[in-house]
Amino acid sequence: MALDNAATHKLSPELALSGPQTELLHRVVSFCERHQADDSALFVIEGAAGTGKSVVLNAIFNTLQTRARSGVADDPLRGLRNMVIVNHPEMLKLYRNIAATMPNLRKSDYERPTTFINKSAKTGKRADIVLVDEAHLLLTRPDRYNHFAQQNHLEEILRWARIVVVVFDPLQVLKFKSHWSTDLLESFRKGRPSETFHLDTQFRVSASPATCSWIDALGQGEILPRPEDPSFDLRIYDDCAKLYADLCACNSKYGLCRLLSTYDYPYTLNGEDHFITEGDFRLRWDRSLPSEKLPWAERPDTIDEVGSVYTIQGFDLNYAGVILGPSLFYDAKNDRIGVRPERYEDSAAFQGRDGIATPEEAKKRVILNALNVILTRGIHGLFLYAHDPALRERLLRT
Template sequence: MTSSEIIRLPFDRAELAVWSRSGDKRVSNWPVVYILDDDTQTAVGKKKREQRRKIYVGESLNVAARMRQHLASIERSRLTNLRVIIDDTFNKSVCLHLESYLIELLSGDGAFEVLNRNDGIVDADYYNRAFYQDRFDEIFHQLKMAGVFTRTIPEIINSDLFKLSPFKSLTDDQAFAVEGVVKSLFDDLRSNDRSTTVIQGDPGTGKTVVAIYLLKLLADIRSSTDLDALDDDGDSLFSEFFTDEHRMLLRDLRIGFVIPQQSLRKSVQKVFRKTPGLDPTMVMTAFEVGESEHDFDLLIVDETHRLNQRANQPAATLNAKFRDITTKLFGQDDTSKTQLDWIKARSTHQIFLVDPAQSVKPADIPIELLQQLVADAKAADHHHPLLSQMRVRAGSDYVGHVRRMLGVATESGAQPPASVPDFGDYDFRMFDDVSAMRAEIVHRDREVGLSRLVAGYAWEWKTKGNKPGHDIEIGDFRMRWNSTQTDWTASPGSLGEVGSIHTVQGYDLNYAGVIIGPDLLFDTTTGRIVVDRASYFDKKGKEANKALGRVYSDDDLLWYIQNVYAVLLTRGIRGTYIYVHDPALREHLRPLVSLP
């Protein structure tokens, strides 16, 4: 078996001319992948911040001619190093795959500013693909030894920077959603019509990935030039949008990205800080939108179901802000107005990413408003469903099984399952001993990383503010709640802590160990799952809404807690482990979960 050769040259006309005359036919007539980068590092300001190196990855059948084109580009002519990856067995399909593979990993590594557009990322099948994937790993190792990568592949793919990267190959339904959204957006921009679009999907269908991909695609269209046509391999579903007309339509557009959850918002801001065309200031709270001095042309809202209605906020200052923003936008303090109304009032076009079944507390937008939002988008032909399960490697029925298992009512009215379906190699297990489950999570973390314990909010947060002690006590088992709410899954002490819904919603784990606490019980008399209000310690998750004069019943609370556990049980990519505190509920669920 031959190995791939990586040729390194200075990126200048003289060196390229010498190489072109070398007689190697692969210079002008062979499929190759190439990497251009800049090794310049500049100290700036008092803190001597390191200027991030830039990198570009491409593929070509005539690399010598392609380099002459790049030298004509102002931005790319500033790059200094050229690496050409040559293999006698490469063909066009292999090169397209390797190009995409390297771009995704470079974006997730974060050491370079990746200059590529994101519309050329492909993941097509082709002959002998498995063989070439092994070859790619060898190429990665060579590039890492040369300093192109700074982390290993497992370290990269477990990072939020990789998981939230705009450089992703999309599933068919994700690609169709992006194409439909962009097409209708340009139609609405031409006609000066207002528009509301909904992208709807279950946990793990990639709603956040689609939102970030959309933002990067729009940024690339807006900044594109005629020379960028050489990036287009002709296979991109979105090539048609890179035109002068579309560029002009986007030229002065004010765009914002609204993310209600603090932890996810901070992670996305880190990604935007490292992505050309995107800026962390684009990532906002609904409050920041309401207080902005400017209206927006387009607002994309992730996790729309976590926007707030009028309710008691975590801080008194936010209660005052809610009142002031509503008064400013609508002329009076109308308590029926929600943050959804703010978004619509402050923007001409909105794209909402939503899953009504992920509302987890009474302050969230009421489900009837979300259902109306979806219905209106469908009526306007602005509704795009996401169906493919991208997170959980257990097939598309896993999410439905979890929801039915927990007794969550579904739109289809499906009955609770009688047994666990065949989830293939997915590791879905119930544990009778929570300490044994913790030991397995620690083992999995050593094996593949990013394995964590999570739980429902069924224990008081006594250690808040890093006070000493433990929060969750089950027999001899003693652990603390998450010590941070920002980027908890990647924080140094997270393996020794238990994460709550507020730290993991929107995130992936390789393995999730879920503790179903005493807030959920099984009533053997009625045969129903019920709530124990006294064992639910999320104060904002059960308090009465004085502003709207609403008190939440046990049935209302049950619905939110079921949603909480449904979210927790759909975090694990490779496996989900379950410990159930209530013995009766454990026995009820046992036939629905594989045994160790």
């Protein structure tokens, strides 16, 4: 079995695209050609986790930059100033690492949204085409901590770019201050040319449709009968230490295997290590290393850490181990996963609830979204352990 040893090449613009991805590339490039003289236009790419959104986005960007920097005098896209924006430091590292290997891409072509907005406001210069990956991570309210004083990232990006292409998945919204909805996104289409393209083919999880459905349902709190699937290694554990030992063995054999957890164990950015303990298992949370050039998922040493949704979102693993922490329990009455927001340790996720009609339900939605993200990282296998004994027992008999 040939497994992937790095995530970097999986976003390379040189990768062969599927039929729908190729169609999308042509659709976006054509959209940019038609609207390159307009004041404002918006193209929305929708798709669930693992449908290849970032892959095709970087291929689109490479096509745009190749034409922008080419010597073809009559090319309508020649000389345009284009950018990729992503509000995810680990993804930004990945994109910049890829740019260093491509002749028509520059590391400076990639930025965080607040940096792009503040630089544009300072210079007064608009970009021509801006592609936004992980647009569900854009802020929908001011955030002083991140030096964003305006009301909405996308609103400001549309102000400072003539054509904006966004990649969006509402099931990956992780914070109240990024509380996106389809309706909110729809409001930005009004008054400007817009198109939408939906990707629905699963490229990450190499499993049968029944297994993909089982994982997707679990990410929504539903517990379905576990399918037999020789193409995907799906395991449920009653011992977290055993799960970790098996995951380490897979990592030694295949590489790119990591342990992840829901954000249910204390963690503080104070320079100290913080540990997750489950029975005989004890391992530290991922360390914050902003100066590290490699993304967390690609660093060999991170097999000795537990990753969070924030370090793994957007990345692929060969095998993913996932700890379902104390915020998740077995709701026997409804035979599903219940959610306890008070046990969720990511308190920053629930800051800024103004304008959210039902904050308690929104909290549960955020927690399940985060669960969905970490469940869909493994290409070839998923190993699960639940903190709640009743949930553990229920999953073991699926």
